[in-house]
Amino acid sequence: MEIFTKKDDQLLTSPEAESSKTMQRRQFLRYAGAGTAAVGLFAAEACKKDRNDFKGVYLGSGDIGILNYAYALEQLEAAFYIQVVSNSAFATQFSADEQNLITEVRNHEVLHREFFKAALGTSAIANLTVNFSAINFASRASVIAYAKAFEDLGVSAYNGAGYLIQSPTYLTLAGKIVSVEARHAAYFRDLVAPNTFVGQDVVNVAGNGLEYDKTPQYVLGMASAFITTKINADDLPTS
């Protein structure tokens, strides 16, 4: 049905347009590598003494898998903003008002991370190792561009995974979080350029006015450029 058609070719934007394509290629290559590692895990499971050879995390299946998927993204966002706020350039690159609001964004993301960790209990994946070498934390332009990218990606991730959740309670919790991520996204987009809070790269502004949602596979492919830990998402629900 045409009205439900989504654009699936949207890509994470980087602040430096010329490096964008290189980055995207690298992200997908990295994700391909993660897929190989995942195959390795299953080989290891057949021979359990080798299991520790897999240096990564396994999201799991069902609702636990989706919650761990969200937990992984919240870990990434929280780690990003902790580094933003603690950077010595934060006080000079941002106005007092921006510092106030971005510090609150950091608090929200840390809270989301800790909430998922508590909710998942022993099912929670381990702490992920992040790699932000592409981000210049001393640069306002770099910080807000990546903040926008992470928030937009988070919204598209929650929107795309909602129907995979089986528990109405978990679905509502995801809904409570995604709209806050969308508020963050709009804030950072308007910092990057006025009146881009519903840009055509994230919302079908010329058609049905719906946000573009993304599959876990797409989102993890994008996120893998910033996460060193291998993530095995093979058992996430697909329907």
Place this chain on the structure above:
Amino acid sequence: MDLLNIIQEIEKVDPEFQEKISPRRAAIKNITSFGSKVAVAAMPFALGSLFKKAYAQQSTTSIVAVLNYALTLEFIEYNFYNVGLNGSASAGLKATMSANEVAGLNLITTDEMHHVTFLQTVITSLGGTPAAYTAASFDFTAKNTFPTVFTDSNTFLAVAETFEDTGVRAYKGQAPALLRNKTVLTAALDIHSVEARHASHLRMLRRARMLAAGTAVTAAIKPWITGANDTGITAVNGSYAGEDNVMQGGVNVATGLAAYNTIAGANATTSATQAFDEPLDMPSVLAIVTPFFK
């Protein structure tokens, strides 16, 4: 009265609706007949569970009912912006706004128009009859609660913000009714986040105006919702009731998460209310928007 209209609309597509909720039908009517604050405050929970029970299993008719509810809210939003920005008195209102503010509001208007068209199309494709409203259906002063809504842009932006924040809560509240429905739930979520983007943008417009007018930074409204009604307008308390909730999934997120508290410090409770937007059930939302119908 629109609440009863909506129930009638649902009955058009679901003739058994009345039977499904008949034990409480008299009570529903009482909301509008007497308008007791106690009754209105107490009823949503009873009605909420009643809707849940009536539609425990999704059917096409139940999905159409949810979509018509969403469509009704989109009609309110679209007509509100369209009258304000393109109506006969719009020149005066726009004269009190900057070009940038008007440009952003035009983007929102277009989104809401597309949401209306989209929902009409989906409802028709499911064999339902889309709800139909025009600008003439509405009284955007809300029975003179906001008499300057189309002449004073501060009021216009404040009402716009509460419509968007309420819309976010309304879509969120319907998500469980669309559980596991790849097409319809995903579409609803894809609208839900767009409404949240609108709300954030409108809140920043208001924040910028407040700061320019000398309001303390800490008192000014933020892109996210802090506590139960941070708008400074008591008439919209209902739109924010429960937004101060800090219990999520059985965890007190303001006090129960050590690593978060270490980082958030004294702001832990404030940030905890901001970090989770709360849903609203259908009767609560309908009670909020009722004054905006003629």
